[in-house]
Amino acid sequence: MSVLDDDPTAPWPPRDHLIPDRAFGTRAIHAGQPPEPRTGAVMVPIYQTSTYVQPAVGEHLGYEYSRTGNPTRAALETCLASLEGATYGACFSSGSAATATLLHSLRPGDHVISSDDVYGGTYRQFNTVFAPMGIEFTFVNMTNVDEVRAAVRPGTTKLLWVETPTNPLLKCVDIAAMCDIARAASAMCVVDNTFATPYFQQPMALGATAVVHSTTKYVGGHSDVVGGAVVTSDEALANEIFRLQNGIGATPGPQDCFLQLRGLKTLHLRMQAHEANATALAEFLSEHAEVDKVLYPGLDSHPQHAVAAKQMSGFGGMVSFELKGDLARAERFVASCKVFSLAESLGGVESLIELPAAMTHASVPPDVRKAIGIADGLVRLSVGVEDLTDLRDDLAEAFEASR
Ligand SMILES: Cc1ncc(COP(=O)(O)O)c(C=O)c1O
Known part of the structure; x- marks a missing residue:
């Protein structure tokens, strides 16, 4: 039977089009996106509509209002759920909106254990939005399992917030x-999988309750859209997230969903290219006399290389390193790059460079930054998919120019 024989009045796209028996690249291109039965459109149309005509009062074709649901968004939600090995997906207007919506499922008095070097905006949201509302947070070094176990407050800890790689x-x-500790405490274990992406890391298969993304990054992949997502296989949690998604209303528009769907179609190809370039640059930097330390999970020298190798099928496109010298030298270095653009964010096809202490993590107090190891001279690279020789030459020239 052809897809064009499908009932064109049935809700489309089908939310259960997870095609779990297909391989990753096939799901990235097709999950949640069977050809549209009324016209045969191969690509998911941009349903640029806020509302939907109803055949009669109380009857509809699966959609009533675009905050509540939109077919372009539904396709993206199903595709992301499929790629993470989850059943349900919900998309948001940013990664921060995804995090906040999930946090709204907690109640005053509930306790959250979080990685101590989460993304600065997540740290700020926890401390300045949810702590004043009565949610309690303990920030721990999550690479130390005993420290996490000791932070559990029986009966009160409701969420372990894991970001990895951080x-x-x-x-x-x-x-x-982390999932074992959460399960023993009857708490949720939620993993921010923005850096690794489902191509390199599958938290649901490791026992996570839900996975969160800033789809602004590798999912979108082209630095042209801001978005976020929560996926889960827990039906009760999914229903709560859908209720909050509709009630809070931080939903993405259909054009943004279309861009993310388009980005997802090459996620597997882009991640392979990001990783190949990042690996080569991490090795180049490791051998450079003016570099104190290189942080890349794929290097044997990385303190958690064994953990990374156990749970990741690749090590991603992010590389951080500490330059020798003071902050002024680091500032000169990043300003000297010509192929790497000085900018916040990450995960696009183009290479970016930034100083976390002065940029992405400026919202983390200096004493906290120091305690968790974010040195003033720490440089973060989002390694793009340009030609490696140009990226390596750019860094080599920046070492010279910034002396
Ligand atoms: C790991 C991580 N999680 C969440 C976010 C927040 O996402 P957004 O900027 O889309 O709100 C970011 C943003 O940089 C991030 O790096």
Whole structure:
């Protein structure tokens, strides 16, 4: 039977089009996106509509209002769920909106254990939005399993928030161990999988309750859209997330969903190219006399290389390193790059460079930054998919120019 024989009045796209028996690249291109039965459109149309006509009062064709649901968004939600090995997906207007919506499932008095070097905006949201509302947070070094276990407050800890690899120190947290601790405490274990992407890391298969993304990054992949997502296989949690998604309303528009769907179609190809370039640059930097330390999970010298190798099928496109010299030298270095652009964010096809202490993590207090190891001279690279020789030459020239 052809897809064109499908009932054109049935809700489209089908939410259960997860095609779990297909391989990753096939799901990235097709999951949630069977050809549209009324016209045969191969690509998911941009349903640029806020509302939908109803055949009769109380009857609809699966969609009533675009905050509640939109077919372009539904395709993206299903595709992301499929790629993460989850059943349900919900998309948001940013990664921060995805995090906040999930946090709204907690109640005053609930306790959260979080990695201490989460993305600065997540740290700020926890401390300045949710802590004043009565949610309690303990920030721990999640690479130390005993420290996490000791932080559990029986009956009160409701969520373990895991980011791995972390931003910007690229610490790798043992996801299965965190899920075990969460399960024993009857708490959720939620993994921010933005850096690794589902191509390199599958937290759901390791026991996570849900996975969160800033789809602004590798999912979108072209630095042209801001978005976020939560996926889960827990039906009760999914229903709560859908209720909050509709109630809070931080939903993405259809054009943004279209861009993310387009980005997803090459996720597997881009991640392979990001990783190949990042590996080569991490090795180049490791051998450079003016570099104190290189942080890349794929290097044998990385403190959690064994954890990374156990739970990741590749090590991603982010590399951080400490330059010898003071902050002024680091500032000269990043300003000297010509192929790497000085900018926040990450995960696009183009290479970016930044100083976390002065840029992405400026919202983390200096004493906290120091305690967790974000040195003023730490440089973070989002390694793009340009030709490696140009990237390597650019860094080599920046060493010269910044002396
Ligand atoms: C790991 C991680 N999680 C969440 C976010 C927040 O996402 P957004 O900027 O889309 O709100 C970011 C942003 O940089 C991030 O790096």
